[in-house]
Amino acid sequence: MIISLRAKNNSARVIGVSALALWLSGCGTEPSAPHKTPELPPAPEISSGFRSDMAPVHATRHMAAAANPLATAAGQQMLRRGGSAIDAAIAMQAVLALVEPQASGIGGGAFILYWDGKQVQAFDGRETAPAGANTRMFQGADGQPIPFTEAQIGGRSVGVPGVLRALEMAHKQHGKLPWRDLFQPAIQLANQGFPVSKRLHTQIAADKFIPGSPEMASYFLTPQGQALPVGTLLKNPELARTLDAIATRGADAFYQGAVAQAMVDKVGAHARPGTLSLADVSGYRARERQAVCGDYKEWRVCGMPPPSSGGVAVLQTLGILEALQRQSPALDLARMPPVPSSTGTGVEPSSSAVHLIAEAERLAYADRALYLADSDFVPVNVKGLTDKAYYATRAALVGEKSMGRAEAGIPAGINLALAPDRSALRISTSQIAAVDDQGGAISMTTSVEAAFGSHVMTHGFILNNQLTDFSFVPEENGKPVANRIEPGKRPRSSMAPTLVFDRKSGELVATVGSPGGSQIIEYVNKSVVGLVDWKLNPQDAISLPNFGSRNVGTELEAGMVSPSLVQQLKDRGHEISLIEMTSGTQIIARDENGWVAGADPRREGTALGD
Known part of the structure; x- marks a missing residue:
């Protein structure tokens, strides 16, 4: 049956590639019938405004970029101080736990892609x-899936946090400064206070669940139950300790003693309790994995392997x-x-x-839903999914x-009978990037999953709700879903920290990444194409309107695109969703003088360099 479906898809492509090329160059088309806009889940990380005054930042020695x-x-x-890129990332993550608690923190997880000047390493700190x-x-x-918010809020959704173990693993290999020194900026800010930002x-x-968490309410709300005003000096002595x-x-x-016990107690005592145990916490191990790399024209692109789907989907x-x-x-x-x-x-x-990129993304997201999951539990044929011959068969499905x-396609070497993951596509997270004086570079995507995670707070930080990244439905028609929940398993992610290299020289070209949940793949694709195909500087590549497809219609960033673009895509048969697409992309790229960086105007990130 699968073979006949593929044959049908190929035969349905009634024009050849040359006709598609002619059509894309501007030949006439007939408007398609109107389409109903597909329903999508709301974005937990809502927009806090678009900064129109952003300009690229230049440096000759080193650069850092983060979401605050x-x-x-x-x-x-x-x-x-001569620190490495991982030193900078640890310091930035510690501060983000304080100033951007809705997106990331020590109660969550991270994927780290690291270049030490000689090799690319992938550090897996997924929960x-x-x-x-x-x-x-x-x-x-x-037997039906419960509503997402019912699953998210409380102890049931909490996975064992992994970010600190991953940072520790990378620091042991590449740190230049003492571990203790890296936390001092965050400790000082937590003790002395920081002004509440507009974001x-x-x-x-916007978060209606904060009043239901006593710890969060006392920290984030006024005595009258209102959100702390912008500029309020907010201290967090618990997090400092x-x-x-x-x-x-x-x-x-963190993984042993009082903090670990407090996490277990909070999760177990919640009205929606989870099963987190001390053995779960103390037994957590970060993993070093092999980065997934592939060629794109004259560049070499490297990304995160499973349990992230980001690296494979971007390469596809x-x-x-x-x-x-x-x-x-x-x-x-x-x-x-x-x-x-x-x-x-x-x-x-x-x-x-937009048409070509969205169509390519549909194909990648279809494969993502069927094949990608934690490779420690499910065989994932990365080689088959990223094979050039397979790309050609998938490209043959793209028409006018x-x-x-x-x-989903059938890449060589995959023989598993699996059901697709039909979970809702959700959105959150944060991005860190740095390049150092020694030639090292990092792209790190870090998350507590939805905004403010599980809303379980202890010792000054918020615990993740990453278990909701698993499929709520474990099987369909007798076939297992690859991303089903299993003890000790890491949920599939879309985080896509990415490094781009010049294929001939081997020189690092850029470090790229973004938050945005399942839309991360769209944001990274847009950024890479903007940098290498359209020769945009990092800031212009980031500021370009977001667009793409997660295989549920074609998404365009509301308020950022013209009616003409919308109509042209509708004429090409696209079901258009005009939605908030609140990326938080950070890019550091090489230029003739050293480094040039950009930060996403949709959030409050910045880049700084010397």
């Missing part, structure tokens, strides 16, 4: 499911786009630069570019009209 100016400053401080987790834990008595205020005000213990005794201070998207170009030079994205926009945002992607919803 205070975090970026901490990273720059470590780099100025794990407790030993007491089971496949039906997010289903009701009727943090906006996130607090926690970070001081970690700085003094290492990550063991780029590989399919290159396969299209090989079939017809007219389909080269380099020939489709951004065009002037009538929205006042400057430029927007052309409809031809949108394919709508793509089906």
Whole structure:
């Protein structure tokens, strides 16, 4: 049956590649029938405004970029002292736990992609499911999945945090400064206080679950129950003590003793309790994995392997786009630069570019839903999914009209009978990037999953709700879902920290990454194409309107694209969703003088360098 479906898809492509190329260059089309906009889940990390005054930042020696100016400053401080990129990242993560608690922190997890000047390493700090987790834990008595917020809020959704163990592992290999020194900026800020930013205020005000958490309410709300006003000096002495213990005794201070016991107690005592145990916490291990790398034109792109789907999906998207170009030079994205926009945002992607990228992403997201999961539990044929011959077969499905919803392919070497993961596509997280004086670089994506995670708070930090990244449905028609819940398993992620290299010289070209949950893949694809195909500087690549497809319609950033672009895509058969696409991309790229960086104007991030 699968073979016949593939044959049908190929035969349905009634035009050849040359006709597609001609059509994309502007030949006539007939408008398609109107489509109903598909329903998508709301973005937990809401927009706090678009900063129109952003400009690229230049440096000759080193650079740091993070989602909050205070975090970026901490990273720059470590780099100025001769620290490595991992030293800077640890300092930035510690500060983000304080100033951006809705997105990341020590109660969550992270994926780290590291370049030491010679090799790329992937450090996996993804959370794990407790030993007491089971496949039906997010289903009701009727066997149906429970609502997401019911699953998110409380102890049931909490996985064993992994970020500190991953940072510790990377620091032991690449740290230049003492571990203790890296936490001092965050400890000082937590004790002395920091002003509540507009973004943090906006996130607090929008979160209806904070009043239900006594610890969070007392910390984030006024005595009258309102969100703390912008500029309020917010102190967190509990977090300062926690970070001081970690700085003094290492990550063991988190995974053993009073902090670990408090996490277990809070999770177990919640009205929606989880099964987290001391053995789960103390037994957590970060893993060093092999980065997934592939060629895109004259560049080498490296990303995170499973349990993240980000690295594979980005490589698949780029590989399919290159396969299209090989079939017809007219389909080269380099020939489709951004065009002037009538929205006042400057430029927007052309409809031809959006069409090709969205179609390639549909195919990648279809494979993601079926095949990608924790490779320690499910065999994942990364080689087959990222093979050039496979890209060519997938590219053959791209036509002049949108394919709508793509089906997963059948790459060579995969023989598992699996059911697709039909989970809702959710959104949150934070991004860190740095390059150091020694030639090292890092791209690190870090998360507590949804905004403010599980809303379980202890010792000054918030615990994640990453277990909701598993499929709530473990099987379909007798076939298992690869991303089903299992004890000790890591939930599939879309985090896509990415490093780009020049294929000939081997020189690092850029470090790229973004938050955004399942939309991360879209944001990273846009950024890489903007940098290498359209030759945009990092800031312009980030500021370009977001777009793409998660195989549920075609998404365009509301308020950032012209009606003309929307109509042109509708004419090509795209079901359009105009939605908030609150990326938080950070890019550091090489230029003729050293480094140039950009930060996302949709959040409050900055880049600083010397």
